[in-house]
Amino acid sequence: MSYWRRNPLQLFAFLTGLALATALWSGVQAINAEARASYDAAAATLGEGQFDQIAPRVGDTIAQADYLSLRRSGWLVSPIIEGDLGGVRLLGFDPLSSPAGFGVGQVAGTGDLGAFLNPGQLFANAETAGQLDVSVPVVIDPTISPGIAVGDIGVVQRLLGRSDISRLLVQSDQPMQRPELSDVALHLRLQAAGQTADMGELTDSFHLNLTAFGLLSFAVGLFIVYSTIGLAFEQRRGMVRTLRALGVPLSRLISLMVAEVLLLAFVGASIGIVLGYAIAALLLPDVAMTLRGLYGAEVAGTLQFRFSWWGSGLAIAVVGAVAAAGIRLLQIARMPLLASARPRAWAMTSVRAQRVQAICAAMLLGGACVLALAGQGLTAGFALLGCFLVGAALLLPLLVRPVLTLAERVAQGPVARWFWADTRQQLPGLSLALMALLLAISANIGVATMVSSFRLTFVAFLDQRLAPELYVEAADEAQAYAIEDGMMAQGVTVLPLLTIETEVADLPARLFGVRVGPTYRENWKFLDAVPDGWDQVNGGQAAVTNEQLARRANLWVGDDIDIAPGLSLPIAAIVADYGNPRGQVVVSEALFRDLHPDVTPRQFGLRTDDPVAVRRVLTSDLGVDDGAITDQAALKAFSLQVFERTFTVTAALNVLTMAVAGFAMLMSLLTLADLRVPQLAPVWALGLTRRRIGRLELLRAVVFAVVVCLFALPVGLGLAWVLLAIINVEAFGWRLPMFLFPLDYARLGLYAMLAAVAAAVWPAIRLMRTPPSALLKVFAHER
Numbered sequence: 139m140s141y142w143r144r145n146p147l148q149l150f151a152f153l154t155g156l157a158l159a160t161a162l163w164s165g166v167q168a169i170n171a172e173a174r175a176s177y178d179a180a181a182a183t184l185g186e187g188q189f190d191q192i193a194p195r196v197g198d199t200i201a202q203a204d205y206l207s208l209r210r211s212g213w214l215v216s217p218i219i220e221g222d223l224g225g226v227r228l229l230g231f232d233p234l235s236s237p238a239g240f241g242v243g244q245v246a247g248t249g250d251l252g253a254f255l256n257p258g259q260l261f262a263n264a265e266t267a268g269q270l271d272v273s274v275p276v277v278i279d280p281t282i283s284p285g286i287a288v289g290d291i292g293v294v295q296r297l298l299g300r301s302d303i304s305r306l307l308v309q310s311d312q313p314m315q316r317p318e319l320s321d322v323a324l325h326l327r328l329q330a331a332g333q334t335a336d337m338g339e340l341t342d343s344f345h346l347n348l349t350a351f352g353l354l355s356f357a358v359g360l361f362i363v364y365s366t367i368g369l370a371f372e373q374r375r376g377m378v379r380t381l382r383a384l385g386v387p388l389s390r391l392i393s394l395m396v397a398e399v400l401l402l403a404f405v406g407a408s409i410g411i412v413l414g415y416a417i418a419a420l421l422l423p424d425v426a427m428t429l430r431g432l433y434g435a436e437v438a439g440t441l442q443f444r445f446s447w448w449g450s451g452l453a454i455a456v457v458g459a460v461a462a463a464g465i466r467l468l469q470i471a472r473m474p475l476l477a478s479a480r481p482r483a484w485a486m487t488s489v490r491a492q493r494v495q496a497i498c499a500a501m502l503l504g505g506a507c508v509l510a511l512a513g514q515g516l517t518a519g520f521a522l523l524g525c526f527l528v529g530a531a532l533l534l535p536l537l538v539r540p541v542l543t544l545a546e547r548v549a550q551g552p553v554a555r556w557f558w559a560d561t562r563q564q565l566p567g568l569s570l571a572l573m574a575l576l577l578a579i580s581a582n583i584g585v586a587t588m589v590s591s592f593r594l595t596f597v598a599f600l601d602q603r604l605a606p607e608l609y610v611e612a613a614d615e616a617q618a619y620a621i622e623d624g625m626m627a628q629g630v631t632v633l634p635l636l637t638i639e640t641e642v643a644d645l646p647a648r649l650f651g652v653r654v655g656p657t658y659r660e661n662w663k664f665l666d667a668v669p670d671g672w673d674q675v676n677g678g679q680a681a682v683t684n685e686q687l688a689r690r691a692n693l694w695v696g697d698d699i700d701i702a703p704g705l706s707l708p709i710a711a712i713v714a715d716y717g718n719p720r721g722q723v724v725v726s727e728a729l730f731r732d733l734h735p736d737v738t739p740r741q742f743g744l745r746t747d748d749p750v751a752v753r754r755v756l757t758s759d760l761g762v763d764d765g766a767i768t769d770q771a772a773l774k775a776f777s778l779q780v781f782e783r784t785f786t787v788t789a790a791l792n793v794l795t796m797a798v799a800g801f802a803m804l805m806s807l808l809t810l811a812d813l814r815v816p817q818l819a820p821v822w823a824l825g826l827t828r829r830r831i832g833r834l835e836l837l838r839a840v841v842f843a844v845v846v847c848l849f850a851l852p853v854g855l856g857l858a859w860v861l862l863a864i865i866n867v868e869a870f871g872w873r874l875p876m877f878l879f880p881l882d883y884a885r886l887g888l889y890a891m892l893a894a895v896a897a898a899v900w901p902a903i904r905l906m907r908t909p910p911s912a913l914l915k916v917f918a919h920e921r
Contacts, residue, residue: 583854651730
């Protein structure tokens with residue numbers, strides 16, 4: 139450990155690099171762990187995925203008479219009611235008939251069933267309890283999912299002003315002689331536990347995306363550790379030779395070095411976990427809003443110190459540090475005793491390592507090609523991404539070397555030729571920092587291209603799909619009829635939206651009935667369609683599906699799709715449906731009403747030239763609540779806000795990754811500065827001033843940054859293609875078009891050069907201020 143005490147800069151680089159790497163990884167894992175804990179709490183509270191359920195075939199309510207009929211016929215079911223009250227999801231259940239393991243744990247724990255039933259209580263976590271303004275006591279239960287309050291069904295019905303039921307839970311053990319459900323209530327359907335939407339599965343792609351970026355950031359930070367360890371072992375080769383010559387066994391020497399690395403890794407990882415907690419706490423609100431907007435998932439706004447994320451952060455940091463040191467230790471073990479004393483011994487070993495590096499790069503890039511052509515699933519997509527990025531990073535030094543050699547050959551004058559030759563000589567020591575910079579710039583280019591392409595496509599998509607000037611939602615069926623009749627009497631084009639939950643191609647989906655007219659014909663842009671697609675849909679002869687359902691069901695235009703029992707229709711068109719994880723099928727209004735005559739539209743789009751006047755008629759004449767009316771601009775603004783918040787975390791990780799890459803270059807240049815003195819002393823003795831040498835060091839950093847940016851551009855565009863054409867399709871079911879943004883790439887290149895110059899300023903100043911006596915001492919030492 140005395141070596142690190144004498145070299146505090148290298149100790150700082152080691153600890154800081156590992157701390158930054160661990161911070162980014164553990165921060166992402168902390169966010170994922172908190173989100174998954176919220177999903178599990180919601181599933182436990184709501185019973186999702188645990189019990190079979192009975193739900194209405196049409197609508198979202200069940201009459202209490204149906205519940206009583208099922209109980210009298212022998213069905214062991216328990217009623218559930220759900221509703222929204224002031225932005226909080228209320229869930230009511232019957233504690234006497236509910237299945238074991240469902241409900242609020244504190245009711246069973248305290249045994250105070252009487253207080254729970256009369257006068258009644260609600261259970262919620264502290265955050266949700268603060269949002270409730272109800273007449274019954276609210277008991278704090280930290281196990282309840284955020285955004286949900288639970289109570290007795292009678293209490294919740296009274297608070298919601300309802301007398302119906304939302305769904306029925308089915309007990310696992312049922313009487314053998316019970317009748318079929320269709321014989322008791324034909325209008326109800328049995329939904330198996332495995333068919334309910336699992337929020338964890340819906341959001342897996344989002345969390346896997348975060349994990350991938352966290353792992354990329356960890357890899358960039360680990361490059362700092364690897365580079366620092368390599369330089370430390372290079373400077374300690376004389377000590378290694380001396381100790382071995384004095385008789386210290388190689389095994390003991392390596393064991394001590396491993397123990398040293400483990401101790402430093404534990405310290406660096408501990409610092410990183412604390413930083414990761416701070417990063418996660420900062421980003422968690424944006425992640426929670428993204429998950430709520432995309433999936434309707436509620437995530438707690440507070441962060442808990444869970445072993446699942448800090449334990450994984452500590453483990454991956456220690457394993458990463460040991461792996462980084464293992465390569466250098468293996469070199470020590472394999473090098474002859476006297477070889478380590480020769481100045482070129484490590485360079486000779488580096489030549490052999492370059493061959494291995496070239497082979498690894500070729501294998502990884504080849505594997506990426508195979509995965510691109512034959513890979514299936516999201517895991518294969520991220521494996522492709524990893525192989526491509528790591529392979530490109532390993533290939534970078536091998537491609538930069540011939541470029542520098544060519545520059546040396548065409549250079550004019552001795553100083554210029556020395557500059558390029560010296561730049562090539564510095565490549566091995568800076569290769570890891572340059573790889574980190576390549577990964578950071580490539581990730582920024584790739585993600586910026588994806589986000590900007592998505593933004594352009596999404597804005598155009600909103601213009602197409604949000605064509606009506608006003609959207610209104612009726613409070614009940616009577617008001618729905620009044621809205622449609624009143625607006626048509628005013629000459630307003632009314633577009634009712636009929637919808638039910640159903641299953642299509644064995645997948646959960648929503649069936650829509652639309653009034654085909656100019657709005658749909660002129661604004662909906664299809665990915666693929668037959669020439670007279672809308673005419674066929676309007677005639678009840680075909681259907682439109684969104685891209686998600688078509689890809690998941692392996693269907694396309696011309697294929698038949700089951701709309702209802704005994705009814706199959708050909709697909710007339712495929713429509714893009716960005717931002718929606720679920721499948722959708724669109725048929726004509728007439729066909730929908732024939733299939734589901736009991737469904738009344740509650741939502742309407744209104745086309746008008748005077749939305750202000752129409753809004754006034756809705757509120758004053760028809761009694762529609764102003765909060766039930768949404769104008770087009772507000773809806774677009776909300777959608778774009780959700781979109782922007784969706785990529786806030788990704789953008790933050792990109793900025794952090796770029797900062798870590800700049801820090802890696804700074805640490806590499808600083809640790810190389812002392813090793814550079816013997817190489818610069820002869821040039822100084824030949825007449826180059828220290829100031830000019832410092833300026834050349836800055837120029838060298840710019841050269842490396844420019845070369846890396848040139849290589850990063852195709853790598854970043856390749857990354858963007860993988861994200862848009864493979865990852866996005868596997869994760870969400872839609873494929874986005876790819877656009878190029880040259881000005882953004884130029885700006886990223888400028889940022890990279892500024893980061894490289896900023897990293898080189900301090901080492902260059904140190905070289906400029908190197909006293910002449912230190913340079914003269916070089917000639918007095920054996921080199």
